[in-house]
Amino acid sequence: EAQVTQNPRYLITVTGKKLTVTCSQNMNHEYMSWYRQDPGLGLRQIYYSMNVEVTDKGDVPEGYKVSRKEKRNFPLILESPSPNQTSLYFCASSLSQGRVETQYFGPGTRLLVL
Amino acid sequence: DQQVKQNSPSLSVQEGRISILNCDYTNSMFDYFLWYKKYPAEGPTFLISISSIKDKNEDGRFTVFLNKSAKHLSLHIVPSQPGDSAVYFCAASAETSYDKVIFGPGTSLSVIP
Numbered sequence: 001e002a003q004v005t006q007n008p009r010y011l012i013t014v015t016g017k018k019l020t021v022t023c024s025q026n027m028n029h030e031y032m033s034w035y036r037q038d039p040g041l042g043l044r045q046i047y048y049s050m051n052v053e054v055t056d057k058g059d060v061p062e063g064y065k066v067s068r069k070e071k072r073n074f075p076l077i078l079e080s081p082s083p084n085q086t087s088l089y090f091c092a093s094s095l096s097q098g099r100v101e102t103q104y105f106g107p108g109t110r111l112l113v114l
Numbered sequence: 115d116q117q118v119k120q121n122s123p124s125l126s127v128q129e130g131r132i133s134i135l136n137c138d139y140t141n142s143m144f145d146y147f148l149w150y151k152k153y154p155a156e157g158p159t160f161l162i163s164i165s166s167i168k169d170k171n172e173d174g175r176f177t178v179f180l181n182k183s184a185k186h187l188s189l190h191i192v193p194s195q196p197g198d199s200a201v202y203f204c205a206a207s208a209e210t211s212y213d214k215v216i217f218g219p220g221t222s223l224s225v226i227p
Contacts, residue, residue, distance in 0.1 A: 004157070040219050041219055042116075042118070042120075042203060042217040042219040043203065043205075045214060045215070059214075090158070092157070102148075102160040102163075103160065103215070104157075105157025105158045107155065107157050108156070
């Protein structure tokens with residue numbers, strides 16, 4: 001089954017404690033992206049990757065890191081989480097390296113930073 | 115400043131009637147528009163798209179209309195069904211940056227049986 005998986009689905013942590021949210025896709029997609037969803041703001045892109053070892057900042061990259069060492073995986077790293085990073089996070093992948101027409105989204109990771 | 119706006123946070127419609135979800139954008143460089151649907155505890159799923167060379171695109175019960183001069187698009191669902199109850203996100207991308215999709219804040223649609 002074609003899918004994008006994220007782990008964990010729910011996470012409660014404290015300020016400053018490093019965490020990683022994993023994302024994996026089994027569709028051999030080249031393009032992957034991370035978004036955060038906040039009330040009234042919709043989905044905002046954090047980082048994206050056009051291919052292995054190619055990443056770039058989205059609209060809200062501050063406080064986040066990513067890596068793309070393998071095509072299928074695109075982890076999101078919060079080196080020192082802060083309460084304003086409490087949000088719902090989605091990973092997405094797409095076959096198209098150009099037009100991002102149809103992104104497949106993971107189920108989301110709900111993060112609470114105390 | 116939001117480049118993609120959905121000014122109605124929520125909408126309620128009777129089953130069988132038409133649902134109209136609206137979206138406005140400010141960036142004239144946007145040339146491709148998408149609608150995504152999101153159920154609780156799931157990620158968004160692609161629903162329908164339209165290119166700026168068209169003014170209408172239809173897929174079953176879903177039709178998207180684009181008015182470029184007004185920088186406005188709308189999603190029509192006819193007839194509405196209870197299973198259509200979800201959050202709908204409007205999104206846009208530009209030829210100069212196909213890899214970036216800008217999402218609106220979403221409209222929560224409730225279809226009442």
